[in-house]
Amino acid sequence: MDREIRLKRLHFRAHHRGVKEADLLIGGFFDAHGRSWDEAEMQVFEDLLEEQDVDIMAWAIGIEACPARYEGSIMAALKLLNYVKVPE
Template structure:
């Protein structure tokens, strides 16, 4: 998946904004991780989970990529079921890099 497929017409404004932000991170790898997660789950998240997702989205993309790939330990504040579900949306970063015309080596 390379971008938004789901319609946001049935979502409230907060969920629409979060969905958009998840797909427009600035780093393609995080677009894919957060975007795919949000696309599949945004409608069913509780208000508390939305709060947590917004805190996660406030983190720097480089730090998030490092956590997703295992290059950086996941801080205690993100040792939550929601964060672990999010990082399970782990695309093949080498393939993504190759598709974007960059060498991963």
């Protein structure tokens, strides 16, 4: 699949989670980092999007242990939480 099409699909999926808080967390993370990812990182993010929002949010804020398959650069950046922009 073309990289631009794949990024557009990831953008949509990251911003349309069904819960506003998850849209802000996951969508904001994608906006801040998505364009810089290589193929392997995009695959990790695609796999992560298959998980439940509550699990992703728990891993990001550190109240649940993250599964080993997601540990790495993506999860480390997600845990920083410096990319969330709350609309006024």
